[in-house]
Amino acid sequence: MSDTRFKNIENNSELLHLGDLFRSTTAKYWRINAWLSPIQNKRHAAFSNLPMLARGRVLNATGEKPKRDRASCSITRDSIISECNLNEFPEFAYASLAKAEARQKGFLVETQGKPSFIIPQLELARVLFLHSGYLCRAALTSETLAHEFDVQERLNEGKVIINVLKLSTFPKGAFDDAGTRRMLAWLLIDRNARKSFESIFRHYKQYSRVNNGWEMWTFSFELPQMLGWSFVFQGRQDETSNKFFVEEITDLTFHGSLPDRVLFQHDSFKRYENKRTGGTPNGSPWTQRPGEHEINDDETASNNNEPVILRNDTHTINFLGHTQTAKVNQIEESETGTSNPEPNEVASEEVSTDEPTEGGKLPAADFTGPNDATDLTRMCESRFEAFNHMLELLQKNGVNLLSKETTALPQSGRGQKHLLKSGEPRVICCAEVSYEGRHAYILEVDTSDGVSKLSSKIFRVNANKWHEVWGDLVQGITDKKLSWPTVFIGEKLNESEASSVNHPRHNGAGSGKIPVDGVNNWSVKFLALL
Secondary structure (H helix, E strand, C coil): CCCEEECCCCCCEEEEEEEEEEEECCCCCCEEEEEEECCCCCCEEEHHHHHHCCCCCEECCCCCCCCCEEEEEECCCCCEEEEEEHHHCCCCCCHHHHHHHCCCEEEEEECCCCCEEEEEHHHHHHHHCCCCHHHHHHCCCCCHHHHHEEEEEEHHHCEEEEEECCCCCCCHHHHHCHHHHHHHHHHHHCHHHHHHHHHHHHHHHHHCEEECCEEEECCCCCCCCCCCCEEEEEEEEECCCCEEEEEEEEEEEECCCCCCEEEEECCCCEEECCCCCCCCHHHCCCEECCCCEEECCCCCEECCCCCEEECCCCCEEEECCCCEEEECCEEECCCCCCCCCCCCEECCCEEECCCCECCCCECEEEECCCEECCCCCCCCHHHHHHHHHHHHHHHHCCCEEEEEEEEECCCCCCCCCCECCCCCECEEEEEEEEECCEEEEEEEECCCCCCCCCCEEEECCCHHHHHHHHHHHHHHHCCCCCCCCHHHHHHHCCCCCEEEECCCCCCCCCCCCCCHHHHHHHHHHHHHHC
16 A cells, blocks of 8 residues: 555565464454564564555565466355365475464365465455454454444335444544445345354354463454355465465455445534535644555554544455445535635654554554445446437447446545535446547546536547556546546646547536437537547
């Protein structure tokens, strides 16, 4: 993660091994054995930092990361999954490493005609459940989730409301993140997921051991049902045995039992209608975040601040369902506009991911969920009615629609432009098209709440160039205000590769909405540019 470092760890340290969890019988928080290369004094980490820890990952990276073997795996009816120890993999770099890994638990995935995959149980649990320090701690208790979240099913209305209770210590700022909401909704609602998560505590109580004032545990848990799921891995391939040792899961495509809509509610979720970008209610000063945070896992966290939210972009999820998640904001209108004040201070670079406590020394921090790449096309069709009609007209004129995908815009800093006024995610629709041998991408941002009259964009580039610019392009849309990142586009693309197409005149249709009778002329403009 580019904006987060670990204190007391050398630059470009490779994580070779994650071992047992341990703590003093008089201590509250767990730590985990961790081996780094080059060898250094630090041989363990706070368990709350697990979201950032995976074998083979380079911590405090300053340059190019070494390439690792990649592989993919789908769980089919022919797949056999059994428990194993990690020394099922025959080729470890060092004898001492092989000995250390021998006691760690894994799952062996075997499918006829395919390589066998050895997945550390801790790595699979990290990707499925342990995305934040909060969830790492909650997994080792029996009642945290039940006491801090009230799940109200309204299935006749196609939705579930999750009330985040006042005593909940889940970081409220993380609910702005789509990956956080989706994975938490899956954990709280889907019985298959909940049963697997709760098995972590059961295994801990059953298999932990105490010796000479120390409590220790070799992590293990029970698998959820994963039929139809698929993974992308980084790790090591042994061609002789046709086995792949999974160091890190980078992509997960899965499904679960969720309703059409999941809404998160809390008293602190508010939206101030007249608040200007960068301001806070009544124009009060705010704290500016530094460009980089440093995690000190040897110090405790203070409860004097709402946890700083660190970006956890270590893996990507794609949920095979039609579920939308949203943070429900209470609209509060201020009678006067607010100023755009300067920050009154710069936040501390050094933070702690432990549970915030009275007397803690460092500002508290926690992580977002994974990147959420779930295709929202079907769920958001009504927001793009005119845009979809325009694409249909293009197809009637010989344009080939190769693909269409709708994804949520990411949050930028403290801004809320990635959300609609309703609190639902603001999305962007990308249509990949070809016409008379030329290739292009047409982008339309959801402005259905009328906060902007953002034009459409057409990019005439090949697939390789598109993948190169896509991430930064989308991030730039919400960087300051809801607008296209024109400076970035000008730097990366020439005038022949990028064009804007204004929406048809509103004619009373309402800001952000496109009148149906203007779509025909709109499509003509696109066709001319193609």
